[in-house]
Amino acid sequence: KSERYSELMKKKNRGEDFTEQDILDLKVLWNLYWINIEYIKADEELTALLNKDRGYSFDDLLYVINKQLEIMGTVIEKHKKLWESGKVELITSPFYHPILPILIEKGWKDDALGQIQRGLEYFQQLFGRKPQGLWPSEQAVDNELVPMLKDSGINWIVTDKSILQMAGVDTGNYKNIMKPYRVTNGNSDLIVFFRDTDLSDRIGFKYSTMSAESAVEDFISRLHELQHLNDSGKAVITIALDGENAWEHYPNNGNDFRKLLYMTLSNDVNLELLTPSQYISKYGVEDTLNYLPTGSWVGGSLDTWIGEKEENEAWNRVAAAREAFLKVKDSLLPDQVKLALDALYTAEGSDWFWWYGLDQDAGNNEVLFDMAFKKALIQLYRAIGTPEEDIPSYLFVVNKKPAISTSGAIGVIKPKIDGIIEENEWDKAAYYKDTEISSMAAEDDLIAGFHIGRDAANIYLAVELKRDPRTLIGEPLYLEVYTDLPGAEKINTTPRYPFKDEKDSFGFVLAKRFLVSFKSWKIRPGRLSNYNALGDGKWSVDPEFSSIENSAAIEEVVEIKIPLDALGVKTGQEFNLAVSISNSKEKVLLDYAPKSGPVHVQIPQAVTGKVVATFQDPKGDDYGFGSYKYPLNTAFEPYKGLWDIEWLKILENEQAVIFQLKFGEMTNPWNAPKGFSHQLINLYIDVKDGGRTDTYAEGARVSFSSEYPWDYFIKIAGWPSYGQLFATADGEEIPDVLQVEADPGEKIINVIVSKTALGSFNQMALYVLSGSQDGYGPDNFRAVTPEPTEWTLGGYPLDAGDFAPFVLDIIVPEGVTQEEVLSSYDKNSEKFAT
Template sequence: MSNKLNIAFVWHMHQPIYKDPITQEYIMPWVLLHGTKDYYDMAAILEEFPEIHQTFNMVPSLVEQIEEYASGTALDKFRTVAQKSAADLTDEERVFILTNFFHSNWENMIRPMARYWELLKKRGVSNSPDEIRASLRYYTESDFTDLQVLFNLVWIDPTLVEADEFLKGLRAKGRGFTEKEKLCLLEKQVEIVGKILPKYADLMERGIIEVSTTPYFHPIMPLLFDSDSARTAMPHSTLPKNRFTHPEDVDTQIGLAVKSYTDTFGTAPVGMWPSEGSVSIDVLPMIASHGLKWIATDEEILSHTLKRPIRRDGSGNSCDSFLYRPYEFESEGNKLSIIFRDHTLSDLIGFDYAKMSPEAATDDFISRLGHIHNMVDNPEAHIVSIILDGENAWETYANDGRDFLTCLYTRLTNDNRFRSVTVSEFLNATEHKDKLEWIWPGSWIGHDFHVWIGHHEDNTAWDYIFEARRTLVEYVEEVEREEAAGADSGEIEKKRGAIKAAWTSIYAAEGSDWFWWYGDEHSSMNDSDFDTLFRQYVKSVYTNIGAPAPISLDIPIISAEKGIRPISTPTVYLDPVIDGEMTNYFEWLASGELHRGFKGSSMHKEIETGFLIDYIAYGFSKERLFFRLDYMDEKLPYDKEWKLHISLISPVELRIEAVVNGPEAVFTVMKRTEEDGQWATEAIVHEIASKNVVEMAIPLNLLTGTEEAKELHLFIDIDAGKDGILRWPSKGFYIFDVPDENFELENWIV
């Protein structure tokens, strides 16, 4: 026995449906851009490491979009404006380019290209429509040609650029591009996307990868089966007005996925990643009935199913081997194997290792695998499942993650403690699987469904689908009655075509992505676009069958401003020394953490950090609210004056204005006067210090007023002078829970 621990990477490849069902235009370009930057090279790199076997989960609706781009027939709003000669661009198109063609990671994709960075600085960091329109006068025709080229060029994987003489030459040239070069670049994009699916098929044939699938339009299957399944994990949530119970839609979505996979790869799929890892006891038999042999979901689902916590040490290493065992569910003679995702290992790759050198990140990862190898009694019978988005993390890594993956795959190849396997390779070689009679209903986020149901925006969307579906079913029944009465066969056939198109719109509207952006949990630069697309799909149900669409479908569901909770919250009272330094390791250890983007958001945001501030921590004592602001790496602007504005919305309206000038700092608390509504100084506070970090303490009684406030609602602006102003969060406001007398008791960790 080799005693090797099995390591299974499952890269989940997915993008929402970006095609407007009415105009047939792609309103966002991310399938194309991830196609040139991620989908091809993530698989192709394995040819350099033939012993590293992996699983790629390809969502059928993504495959459909890839195929359309590969055919060259996709009508893409971004591509249309990129193809147009810069000399012929209208002002509206120029505004569109300046608004959207900097949607690349600023540090890793824009800054390394001097010309691209120059063009961004000319626009400034603000994405305000008024400011962008005002900046038009600074841009020349040549600027717009270069911007059209650079945006599309940086979204091609560096390895592919290096291997192609034309692309390599463009990158070396850097500026002054011609229209001919631009159009050739756009053709190269189509060429690259056309290689994606053949490469996957080739690697599958050679046994290097396995390709799994997901229900066609990426729906949350348990909620389609019965929306009340959310109540197990969310007993106090408000659910939609209409209970959604359509197991037949689950069956259809799985069936469409199996057909798509078979048409694409010439064989039926064996494995499935349920959309968002969402499972319930209702959907497992249905999955198995379609011939699928395995699924995967998150460790928290296993923990709640077995009613056993997954213990971890202070470094996040699991102390329980049962997480790494394969499990099996059986229904009507169909056996379905289930593996469970190691949450920590997956998230380290997705969110943390980008901040480390490839060598340090790999050392940490291999060390954690070594811990598991030593912990389990028989490594051969165990599998470590690392499951995460296969495309969204890499723009935060240097060199598109290539250096990290090369380092990691080299170490895994050379370490005889580990075997990198496809999921099916492991399961086919493993006879014993622990039996499951039941499974907890939930997803890979918080072991519940709160992201997709329960918020009034989510619930509104569910009710819109319910009503549209009911209208469609009534129309189907009417057509069936007409056919039975001997109606014209040609007319009936025409109506059946309309019905088929309407059902496709229903299934597309059932996709999880619309609900991802509804509610308080997530946001992107494109929230309104997603909202519009969802309503277009629901509206197209009505238009296909000639029924009037409700007026409500013309009104945005999404709220203009959202309150979001920090990605992590304080666990105990803090008592930091306000000296501008990390006085000791423990003074901020229990603090909360703020992110500019909404937590867990994986879509494309303009920027994650400002030109100055990289990180903001916060916490409370019984009398004060504390903030710590960390500068970006290698940026300690002792000679630079900048400003911090904290705007409190509730329970009282306040503005806190801090001026930082090197080591000198002071802040002023301002309040509107009742007489004329102007801002006036309420207090000047000196509890602020600036050295290696900026620390400040604000008296709570200034923030809560006379009321016994339970929450603070606020947002923060970092004013970097000529570099512009950046807002935290990028939209909406933070919600801080004000500690009460039970705060430390509730957060006590044994």
Template structure:
């Protein structure tokens, strides 16, 4: 059997953290990811020379790495790490307590006993805490230990293996000296300086293809024309039109030039930021010499006739029309397989995760053969190459080692670069690519919220001011060139990611401040007043904190209901009055996607709890992604986990808890399930916490809600009277 062609693309990116006025870095993530992801991923590939892949570096990330390598970058947490505690002021000491636990607690703090001890002293929740009083209770040695441990916790497995100082300081555990902290900071600088040479060596020996992204990581189609967002979302409100394809071309052209300077050759292809493509964006890529691009399967399937089978469509490269007489070769990622690495396997034993991954790859190959397709499929796995590893034990060492080892030994899988994967594109080209991204095949995340629209409006005002200043010729060219650079930075996708309700971060205020600072600085350089939208924070406070015990639904149940358990919307009114939860409300910094289901409805009559899960794409696709659902029900008497198989034939099937039948589920167009209160040991008035897990085998691929639980109370005879509305 011809081996499956497996094409990994690991995407490495950080937004521009340098504050326009002072030049200081507001956030430390370039520096800290350098000692884990960028270093670790190269180290692991060096030890598995049989694995080929593509690694994508954004120019704005590499620019900042160079600053750290040269010692010219200074972020606030680096400054606080370098100062003796005796020299720290009261606000400095409070900042250390706020910020020096910003790392995964279970995987990175708990393994270091002293770090865990200091976390317990500080407390896990700072809301309502008198931080000044708390900081006063920390002595100089405790703060110095925190300075060491925070930077130590961000050292990945490669640094622990290769750096004697890192190993020795982990073993030391506590009582760190100034010399210890200084040694750690020097290791950081040295590792940052080695990132580009290390990856260039992997490129030069032919194992890794290095690619890039438009310079500041903008959503290229929206720079070409924000009105293009209406193609996927016709009714969505949009900001005043922003249409500057010349800016999009600059980002592409400068990215190619910057990549060639650093790696000795121009990139053959590009990962467009967020997998975002449009006919206009592809035309720019092709005209600038970009040979291949990549995106998500959702974009592909909406570029093809509705009847196009997923198997034959997703697992092959394509030629895509890109303007008059030009084409770009493209591969589209297997969404579920990409996302389980980024969002799921961290919680699964490495052996089981690798077995699940390789089984999925073999299943694609088997399905391809059964379908009578010639040769072997080409499978794209594209994902963030840095953020996930913070959540894996030992920064993902065992998972990556086992995965690469399994792929090297397999005679059914051949790992290839994106250039190799797309070289075999044949057949008629896709005449017009769908305009969308890897999230929902649209641009809702970056332009679909009121805050997004305010940001785009501000950007557009100043972009128009720049054009007018150039036309009048009254502002020196050097000032206008600086203004243009600030606007290019403000076009980065990252600012718009955090606007709106979809994602939460403790540093939302810093992201908002950076965006507004770039726009305001550009306005002043153009000789105009900053736009009104940037004179106060665009980001609204009060977003729910990830990890909160109770997740808030969009709607609470207000009526008793008793649906027909047939897996279909039997009548329009069947679920009227149900509670409603959408997973988009509480996503973290990495978007896992609604891989199986995208809506959860919940309600009850006096006898049972009822849940309805709506597939994100189709029932058949949901059943591919997940083999069963597990309902977690918590009450004062304990917790029960009831498992239901997912068979999309509409037949009611029993659930199981501890080997006993409990409840029923029917799955056809939707999944509808019933859990009798009596069987759960629940009585009227009991409080219940609820979560639904979608699993493939024992691998969790999705959780609704993503964090915490939905809370409800078992109804009594007075429920409808109390909740009655005119």
């Protein structure tokens, strides 16, 4: 670890400026620590620089950079020799790493094929021959790829076992995973290996927390367990994972683990190491599939790259630029076509869409990703000769991450629009305090903060000003509410009046503008004016809702009611919102909030059904068996209720069974796409004979009654990529049968399960577990330690070993207490709580 790097981080967090020496040290350390420690130890100069830790020179930086280039310069030749010797098999991927099924679904087959061919051509330039295999980006596949890849000379690919499940193969029977399949589509066929997701993920996510010896022993033991299924002698386990992401989390860059793993595998007489092509050549492929379902290795779906509002907008931007290119393509010179295709294919890469939306978080790099993506599209427009003034202005707007509310969530309220905040009237609303540092003069800094809530038909705001709003009546001031709009055809990139500081931005494109005029208030009190963007920076009165009477009030605060119909928003949709004050005489926007980013408003999808059962749970019991305490970080405020189930209702309609859970508190400090950051829900369902009494995966540290073994497992968290799982007791994970709809304002999570997944049943036994969501915890459960820390719960018994539960709240039948159940573990007999 570097003391200097830690010092610089603390200095940054204090908001202090870096000196030139600070920046130089940061550059050297950052680049130095990305070099594998074994290369550093093998180089005296790098070792000396590592030990030096500070006070670097520009020559030191040049040495580190040149060393990186030297190491990278050996990669191709080393791998070429390994391939020629048969030690490895090299493959490629589509050139700019696009999600091919999305391109195909959009009708862009030429682009998909172009990306594949570019990848193959570049590979051949480097290695002198084409590969037999191809790695589909993010293991995303569909049936149309079979002829496309076969015609390109590809013999085999690898994807996730969830795709095999969707093809109708029982992956609960492990033998079905332990072989490749020949997939046919018309006259074309392609060999597909389906990875062992469990073993692959152990390397990717689990073993970094273990010693190299324990991790390798665990891996080899699992292979030996599976050996008894190898009746034919042809069984193959396919390990496939991101090769670059795991090792930064391992001790010693994973060097110890990898060396020991390779040595142990090589020396094990019961195991044979083969490349895919070697396996095909030696053992052949007997099993066939007539269809390759659409999906990826992220939960079996493509949801990570498409579907969220920001992701869909980005795809629309690509589609518009692509259409502009195709219209003029035949008139372009070859060099222009090449430049345009380079830019288009770049913009189709998967990582832009990975980071867009709320399901993934690039931290401080999100703005850089956003502008790099938009720069590629700008380059495309320029390549085809588009005049600068005709390049879409939205490509010059920087997306901002949604602001985090100061308190509360956008819940259901019914305020009286009178400009006075009555007691409890706005309690279920979210509040955004304008505490951001601003470059504006003090007299222009008018907004103190605002409340925002909703009901079935309206959005409500109560805007607090730093001056008495009544004293501003008659002045040339507008209080404005700007929003975007799902599917808006015309958008503006700037508000009606420009920001005083041209670097300011709401952080989203603008479709709607609602206005309360202080100047004309005495003439038209209560009026809320409604404008639509024209797309050229101008605004026009909405022809249907030009003015909304009795929808605003100016007294102690400014209260506003905006009908959802006037917004053009329906249930289940989402939009961004910001509040501003402008001076119409000076024609300038004086103040706005929030400054960190827009308010992200989600209108919950209506959930309906007949209530068939209701279960109450004691309030304030999210403490496990009685002693567990909240982590210390402020993200866990208000330090109560976040995992506290208050009641469960089971509803039923024609299509689904709905599990509706009410929590004591629900906040979203990490902007989870489903609207809740903290809750981790595990539901175990028993509806038929047989089943399991252990948990689906290690994490909760509990077991279940042998009288009611479970048949189905449901896992819910605010991130669908890992928190929207339906699985059988056999280990089959079934996609597309589960939906999650949350109402953070009402603190309710609806788990909607298709009846096709549960099958027919007369009665149900249900286990309901609540834990603290941790993206890095075992099965996403947050750890409990003896004392609470910033990121762990406290109160773990010192004498419990690894057997006390990580579960914080459960629903129990009458006559039993949660404390009794969760304290029934026994370290001596190595027994979890039952």
